[in-house]
Amino acid sequence: MYTCGPTTYDFAHIGNLRTFIFEDILQRVLEVNGYQVKRVMNITDIDDKIIKGAREKGEGISEFSAPFEKAFFEDLEKLNIKSANFYPKATEHIGQMIKYIEELIKRGLAYQEKDGSVYFDISKFETYGKLSQLNKQQLKHGTRILSDEYSKDDVQDFALWKAVEEDEVGYDSPWGKGRPGWHIECSVMSQQYLGDTFDIHAGGVDLLFPHHENEIAQSEGKTGKKFVNSFVEGEHLLVDGQKMAKSAGNFYKLKDLEDRGFDPLSFRYLVLTSHYRDKLNFTWKSLEAAQNALNNLRDEIRAWEQPKGDVGQFWQEFLEAANNDLNIPQAVGVFWQMVNSDNTISSKATTILEMDKILGLGLEEYLGKPLAIPTNVMKLISQREEMRKSGDFAKSDQLREKIKKLGFEIEDTNSGPKIKKQH
Numbered sequence: 001m002y003t004c005g006p007t008t009y010d011f012a013h014i015g016n017l018r019t020f021i022f023e024d025i026l027q028r029v030l031e032v033n034g035y036q037v038k039r040v041m042n043i044t045d046i047d048d049k050i051i052k053g054a055r056e057k058g059e060g061i062s063e064f065s066a067p068f069e070k071a072f073f074e075d076l077e078k079l080n081i082k083s084a085n086f087y088p089k090a091t092e093h094i095g096q097m098i099k100y101i102e103e104l105i106k107r108g109l110a111y112q113e114k115d116g117s118v119y120f121d122i123s124k125f126e127t128y129g130k131l132s133q134l135n136k137q138q139l140k141h142g143t144r145i146l147s148d149e150y151s152k153d154d155v156q157d158f159a160l161w162k163a164v165e166e167d168e169v170g171y172d173s174p175w176g177k178g179r180p181g182w183h184i185e186c187s188v189m190s191q192q193y194l195g196d197t198f199d200i201h202a203g204g205v206d207l208l209f210p211h212h213e214n215e216i217a218q219s220e221g222k223t224g225k226k227f228v229n230s231f232v233e234g235e236h237l238l239v240d241g242q243k244m245a246k247s248a249g250n251f252y253k254l255k256d257l258e259d260r261g262f263d264p265l266s267f268r269y270l271v272l273t274s275h276y277r278d279k280l281n282f283t284w285k286s287l288e289a290a291q292n293a294l295n296n297l298r299d300e301i302r303a304w305e306q307p308k309g310d311v312g313q314f315w316q317e318f319l320e321a322a323n324n325d326l327n328i329p330q331a332v333g334v335f336w337q338m339v340n341s342d343n344t345i346s347s348k349a350t351t352i353l354e355m356d357k358i359l360g361l362g363l364e365e366y367l368g369k370p371l372a373i374p375t376n377v378m379k380l381i382s383q384r385e386e387m388r389k390s391g392d393f394a395k396s397d398q399l400r401e402k403i404k405k406l407g408f409e410i411e412d413t414n415s416g417p418k419i420k421k422q423h
């Protein structure tokens with residue numbers, strides 16, 4: 001499986017992270033079904049925006065990218081996203097890209113312009129536009145695009161190699177100094193690590209055209225073989241009904257969520273409640289609901305026993321939902337039915353750990369682990385019980401506040417006080 005990775009010109013926003021979570025779920029579902037997944041995720045560490053950002057800061061491109069790359073890996077860890085087997089970087093595969101482009105020229109699929117740039121000739125690739133279902137009238141033959149970004153109205157020959165001036169960031173090549181276009185890196189690095197044909201290629205829906213379309217043209221043009229068996233593209237995260245994007249300036253980073261007191265896994269939970277083919281409109285209210293659900297779940301399973309026996313009757317239903325085009329929202333519904341069911345808590349424990357192999361909420365950390373309550377808090381709790389019994393409610397309320405300041409909350413129940421850690 002190959003998944004298009006981050007462009008390290010800024011911190012990842014939670015829209016990017018939604019896509020990375022969806023890809024993680026896909027990997028986990030495959031693994032639970034017994035497949036062994038070999039996964040590659042590239043790091044785009046050279047493109048127009050990185051070069052511009054580095055120039056503005058007076059830094060080299062790798063120096064400029066480094067902190068964003070580091071933050072990307074930290075985000076993955078906080079969100080329980082499994083590691084890929086390889087994270088190849090574009091700048092470390094320039095030689096391979098040059099060879100690949102030479103091959104495309106040799107096959108008559110690419111041509112060099114006078115300035116030293118090399119373009120892919122889309123008219124030479126019979127099935128261009130098939131993935132994104134473009135009609136032939138949209139193809140503008142003989143016009144070219146050099147920029148890394150373009151829209152569906154610009155169906156043109158695209159740059160494989162961009163000529164640059166002597167004082168710009170670039171590499172020597174048979175066509176003079178230049179740097180690779182954006183699309184070529186994914187063809188080169190996916191095939192280097194996974195072979196000419198591989199099973200799954202995933203990304204966000206904005207990559208369908210032109211990025212994935214161009215990858216197919218390059219790869220199948222070069223090998224004459226099928227490139228990818230299945231493309232899977234996840235829908236966008238929106239904010240106020242608009243696509244969250246760095247360029248639109250309407251984005252939040254994971255750090256922004258943490259600064260407001262949210263656990264990163266509450267965002268993962270939120271993502272699990274929507275289908276990957278549906279847009280997800282982000283609101284703080286929905287994140288709060290996700291956080292509450294997660295907190296309640298953690299409190300609940302602390303009181304459970306350690307797992308014993310087989311998975312219960314809900315497991316099959318859960319897996320069927322997950323296997324049905326990753327219907328995770330439905331699977332989450334089954335998950336809650338299981339949690340609230342009358343099954344024994346040891347069998348529920350077995351089932352929840354199995355389900356969490358797909359959900360990835362890190363529940364093992366809480367399962368059957370009663371809260372450790374410090375002795376000073378225990379003392380205050382029993383003092384408060386005495387006050388309550390003697391009818392001194394003012395004093396008992398004072399003690400409740402004191403306990404709260406120490407991070408614990410009391411819920412009075414028929415069977416005595418129930419203690420929770422404040423979230």
Ligand code: AMP
Pocket residue numbers: 004005006007008014015016017018019202203204205206207235236237238243244245
């Ligand atoms: P980038 O760092 O811009 O190259 O994007 C990394 C990944 O995030 C790609 O798979 C994009 O398709 C995806 N992506 C970008 N914006 C969004 C969004 N608003 N919602 C979901 N995925 C997104």
Ligand code: ZN
Pocket residue numbers: 003004005186211
């Ligand atoms: Zn890509």
